[in-house]
Amino acid sequence: MKKHNFSAGPCILPQEVFKEASQAILDFNNSGLSILEISHRSKDFVDVMEEARTLALELLGLEGKGYKALFLQGGASSQFLMVAYNLLQTKAGYLNTGAWSDKAIKEAKFFGEVIEVASSKDANFNFIPKDLDIPKGLDYLHLTSNNTIYGTQLKNFPSTTTNLVCDMSSDIFSRQLDFSKFSLIYAGAQKNMGPAGTTLVVIKEDILGKIERQIPSMLDYQVHINKASMFNTPPVFPVYTSMLTLRWLKKYGGITAIEELNEKKANLIYSEIDLNPLFKGFAAKEDRSNMNATFTLVNEDLKETFDAMWKEAGINGINGHRSVGGYRASMYNALSLESVATLVDVMSDLERKA
Ligand SMILES: Cc1ncc(COP(=O)(O)O)c(C=O)c1O
DSSP, X not given: OOOEEOOSSSOOOOHHHHHHHHHHHHOGGGSSSOTTTSOTTSHHHHXXXXXXXXXXXXXXXXXXXXXXXXXXXXXXXXXXXXXXXXXXXXXXXXXXXXXXXXXXXXXXXTTSEEEEEEEOGGGTTOSOOOSOOOXXXXXXXXEESEETTTTEEOSSOOOOSSOEEEEOTTTTTSSXXXXXXXXXXXXXXXXXXXXXXXXXXXXEGGGSSOOOSOOOGXXXXXXXXXXXXXXXXXXXXXXXXXXXXXXXXXXXXXXXXXXXXXXXXXXXXXXXXXXXXXEEEOSOGGGBOSSEEEEEESSGGGHHHHHHHHHHTTEEOOBOOTTTOSEEEEOOTTSOHHHHHHHHHHHHHHHHHO
16 A cells, blocks of 8 residues: 655655656666666657756746756755855855754855854754845855754745845745746755755756856856756656656646645645644644644654554654654645545544544
8 A cells, every 4th residue: 555655855755756657767758778878968858957957947936037957966955065166256154044044054164154043943944044134145045945854944045136045945835936036046855856866956057157166067057057967877767757746747837736736735734733632733824834844743652553543544744853843734735635635534543542
């Protein structure tokens, strides 16, 4: 039986994408060849890469606005250093909202002055700092739109003339934003886009070429742009599967349509967390993430019973991250409302039994 998969990433993808991707491993485009054995320079694969890049820009509403989409390797973690390598000349601002922002800050410090504009570290990142005092003269301001571990999400983005750089790894393509506010967006594929192994970088080309240091080719955005994201052998299968997922999203109705579903799922679980006296939410209410809902049991003695119940219901992947504890229900784009309803039923069953 297919599980209700609430994993935080890698995570659930649409079933039809799994089917199509597995077919392409056996026979890609009726070519008699597997996608895994063809040249990345073959027309069939070049078409895949181009479609993936175009779909990413189209879904974000950034086509024809001076942006380029790249599918790179090294995970979102490599972007922590690539961003700074390519953009940090003197000083950059970072909003510290979680372990991933913290890591991005650490990498940026290799390249210049880093100003932490605000941090919620002292509160174990259970809220998003607001009313930022953004210093003048920054090369960019770095934000993390969704904090996967803590279940917080930026609802309002600071209005500033500084270049905005955003790690959208865990909520890209999940909600409508004015993406043209951002100079650079990056996201590891393994949540809303595809399997692990590729990272989407969407970059406004005119922000490049402003720094003095030399950049090694593999870490230079301009090199990857000039080579249409094919400077070296790209991660063929993750790019292909991401392309299929983006096609699926477009067919679904794009970000506006999926956002509606994501809101329904989030409302369902958060109402249960708030109404059921056995559970307590972790994140500040106004900052709650529509992607990752974090919660704990009020009485830890119920843990064994609850764990047995959700496993019995075919639920997978709701154990919380070790730094927060409790539970985390990740509800990425491909997770159905029915899966969330199943979890909510288990939570209310526990209340009836306890
Ligand atoms: C918000 C965020 N940023 C960065 C990362 C790191 O991504 P990667 O493992 O692709 O380096 C993650 C991983 O979960 C994440 O959730």
